[in-house]
Amino acid sequence: MNYKTFKRLYFQILLVFIATSCTKPVDFEQAKDFEITPVIESSLIFFDEPANQFLDNGSEIRVVQDFVLVSFFDDEFIVDNLIKAEFLFEVENSIHRNFELQIDLFDDSNQLQHTFTVSAQASSEGDFIETFEGTKLQALKSTTAIVFTLRMLPGVPINQDTLGNIQLQSSAVFYFKIGDTQ
Amino acid sequence: MKRKISTLVILVFWGVALSQNKQILYGFSEIPQSLLLNPGGKIKNKGYFGIPLLSHVHFDAGITGTTLYNIFADNNTDFNTKLRHAVYGMNSNDLISFNQQLEIFSAGFAFGKRYEKNEYLSFGLYEELDIINYFPKDYAVLALEGNRNNINRVFDASDINTSAEVISVFHVGYNKKVNDRFTYGVRGKIYSSIINVNSTKNKGRFVTVRGNDNIYDHIFDLDLELRTSGIASFINDENSEFSNDIKALRKRVLFGGNLGLGFDVGFTYHMTDQWTFDASLLDIGFISHTKDIENYAVQGKYTFEGINPIFTESGSGQTADEYWSEIEEDFEDLFTVDTTTTKFTTWRPVKLNASLNYAFGKKLEEDCNCVQNDEGYLNAVGLQLFGINRPKLPQLALTAYYYRRLFKGLRIKGTYTIDSYSFNNVGLGISAHIGRVNFYFMADNFLDYKNIYNADGVSLQLGFNYIFNKNED
Numbered sequence: 001m002n003y004k005t006f007k008r009l010y011f012q013i014l015l016v017f018i019a020t021s022c023t024k025p026v027d028f029e030q031a032k033d034f035e036i037t038p039v040i041e042s043s044l045i046f047f048d049e050p051a052n053q054f055l056d057n058g059s060e061i062r063v064v065q066d067f068v069l070v071s072f073f074d075d076e077f078i079v080d081n082l083i084k085a086e087f088l089f090e091v092e093n094s095i096h097r098n099f100e101l102q103i104d105l106f107d108d109s110n111q112l113q114h115t116f117t118v119s120a121q122a123s124s125e126g127d128f129i130e131t132f133e134g135t136k137l138q139a140l141k142s143t144t145a146i147v148f149t150l151r152m153l154p155g156v157p158i159n160q161d162t163l164g165n166i167q168l169q170s171s172a173v174f175y176f177k178i179g180d181t182q
Numbered sequence: 183m184k185r186k187i188s189t190l191v192i193l194v195f196w197g198v199a200l201s202q203n204k205q206i207l208y209g210f211s212e213i214p215q216s217l218l219l220n221p222g223g224k225i226k227n228k229g230y231f232g233i234p235l236l237s238h239v240h241f242d243a244g245i246t247g248t249t250l251y252n253i254f255a256d257n258n259t260d261f262n263t264k265l266r267h268a269v270y271g272m273n274s275n276d277l278i279s280f281n282q283q284l285e286i287f288s289a290g291f292a293f294g295k296r297y298e299k300n301e302y303l304s305f306g307l308y309e310e311l312d313i314i315n316y317f318p319k320d321y322a323v324l325a326l327e328g329n330r331n332n333i334n335r336v337f338d339a340s341d342i343n344t345s346a347e348v349i350s351v352f353h354v355g356y357n358k359k360v361n362d363r364f365t366y367g368v369r370g371k372i373y374s375s376i377i378n379v380n381s382t383k384n385k386g387r388f389v390t391v392r393g394n395d396n397i398y399d400h401i402f403d404l405d406l407e408l409r410t411s412g413i414a415s416f417i418n419d420e421n422s423e424f425s426n427d428i429k430a431l432r433k434r435v436l437f438g439g440n441l442g443l444g445f446d447v448g449f450t451y452h453m454t455d456q457w458t459f460d461a462s463l464l465d466i467g468f469i470s471h472t473k474d475i476e477n478y479a480v481q482g483k484y485t486f487e488g489i490n491p492i493f494t495e496s497g498s499g500q501t502a503d504e505y506w507s508e509i510e511e512d513f514e515d516l517f518t519v520d521t522t523t524t525k526f527t528t529w530r531p532v533k534l535n536a537s538l539n540y541a542f543g544k545k546l547e548e549d550c551n552c553v554q555n556d557e558g559y560l561n562a563v564g565l566q567l568f569g570i571n572r573p574k575l576p577q578l579a580l581t582a583y584y585y586r587r588l589f590k591g592l593r594i595k596g597t598y599t600i601d602s603y604s605f606n607n608v609g610l611g612i613s614a615h616i617g618r619v620n621f622y623f624m625a626d627n628f629l630d631y632k633n634i635y636n637a638d639g640v641s642l643q644l645g646f647n648y649i650f651n652k653n654e655d
């Protein structure tokens with residue numbers, strides 16, 4: 001027996017091995033259909049203030065306003081994969097005055113993209129949902145600044161002894177569709 | 183880029199794994215490479231050398247929890263349905279492994295007193311690739327579902343557990359037949375790690391719970407680390423010449439990589455003429471990674487509860503945006519990847535082999551036209567135990583075998599193995615001696631070859647040796 005014979009034997013065995021191993025149909029191309037749809041929920045904004053927080057040297061503060069710059073909603077991943085969003089607000093107002101929280105979304109060039117208002121009736125509790133779909137979702141995806149305006153609406157004046165709190169908690173729900181096929 | 187994401191996800195989900203059990207080769211003493219599984223094994227030749235690059239070729243791939251066929255079957259079920267089904271059917275101890283070995287050269291010879299050469303020296307160099315990847319179940323569920331339906335569920339950051347390495351091993355073994363009953367052996371090894379990537383000691387968690395100030399508290403507690411050696415110089419180098427990289431790699435094969443030391447021990451004990459017990463411990467050793475290191479770590483704790491944009495901490499004079507920027511920075515700090523070059527040590531996966539064997543069926547006189555070169559029994563049956571230390575849990579395998587000498591120069595061994603991959607692993611090996619040339623071929627999981635994609639694991643070994651038989655003087 002020489003090496004040549006061996007080589008032949010080796011390849012014959014290898015051939016038998018390959019020939020007897022077979023496969024049922026598989027389709028690795030299916031990977032392109034890959035798609036996942038996670039739903040992420042995150043806390044958003046909150047506050048909890050007593051009535052006397054709205055007094056400054058005895059006079060009422062009717063409007064409190066501030067803003068944040070966010071580089072989150074116009075992120076490429078969000079723009080590509082976010083298909084729906086909801087902002088959920090839970091309000092508890094035990095002060096005898098109506099409040100409203102106005103939320104304005106601005107884009108890069110300071111253009112107002114969308115605005116909505118969460119109301120809190122005097123001495124009541126309530127939920128509010130703002131849903132972002134279609135053009136509203138597009139507005140959200142171009143948002144880079146958010147202005148919050150809390151207004152205490154006209155009513156019985158408050159003083160240092162006015163009871164109650166205005167409390168707001170909120171979360172955002174992000175619906176994603178992540179995959180190769182958009 | 184999109185395509186890359188899905189490929190990456192699928193790779194992460196199904197990284198590749200191995201068992202490294204060579205249950206057919208173990209104890210197959212006609213094949214010189216069986217000495218690598220038990221340095222104290224029986225030796226049936228007075229010398230040999232392996233045909234360079236062809237003396238031992240080994241592949242082993244395994245998967246637990248699912249199979250490629252379950253996910254990629256060409257049927258009417260939606261791919262994502264199959265994917266989900268696979269993800270929910272697996273747990274974080276399921277794994278994919280791949281192991282490959284190639285012997286570059288090997289040889290051995292008997293020595294000792296002229297009339298009774300009862301000592302044996304063997305040596306060689308082989309290359310080994312080893313990948314093991316556990317299924318990161320919690321990350322997969324988080325990616326599939328998100329946290330919304332998983333409030334209070336703790337996502338375990340330690341579910342990421344993966345390691346991959348390419349090493350070369352130079353070894354010298356000594357075997358001594360003390361008497362007719364007892365043989366022992368040791369093998370010293372010098373490892374040269376060519377490439378190592380591992381992330382096996384991750385800790386931490388992510389959980390969303392009901393909060394006080396706001397609806398939820400999101401608690402991040404992360405301590406993740408990926409360590410690499412042998413890769414940074416290739417990623418960071420300027421040269422685009424592939425041949426330069428090949429040259430650098432070749433150097434590392436010959437002691438140019440990160441070096442380590444280890445040893446194997448083993449013995450064979452003949453309780454009676456027919457009963458034998460043997461055992462070995464392999465790869466008790468370490469590799470010290472000191473060169474070409476780049477480690478990546480993510481560490482930190484942070485609880486996010488949203489922001490209070492209107493009434494920032496009273497009296498601090500901080501605007502809402504300053505306050506938000508601070509939170510953004512905290513998040514950035516949390517997820518910032520720290521790159522270090524801290525040296526590290528990896529331990530080789532220790533392997534245990536043991537077997538109890540019973541030989542029977544004496545050769546009839548007329549049957550024996552060959553030289554009387556071993557105990558004279560034609561058959562053997564036995565039980566073998568294999569264990570390997572893996573990053574999460576040791577893996578065990580139990581094998582029953584039947585061995586038969588068919589006629590001069592042809593031996594076969596059939597095995598039935600139970601392990602974490604499957605309960606129906608049938609293997610078969612043959613060893614042929616034609617003149618001085620020995621050829622062996624062995625494979626397992628034969629029952630799965632009717633649909634290889636549905637296999638839980640496959641392993642294959644083959645090789646050519648040139649053997650100087652005993653009784654030739």
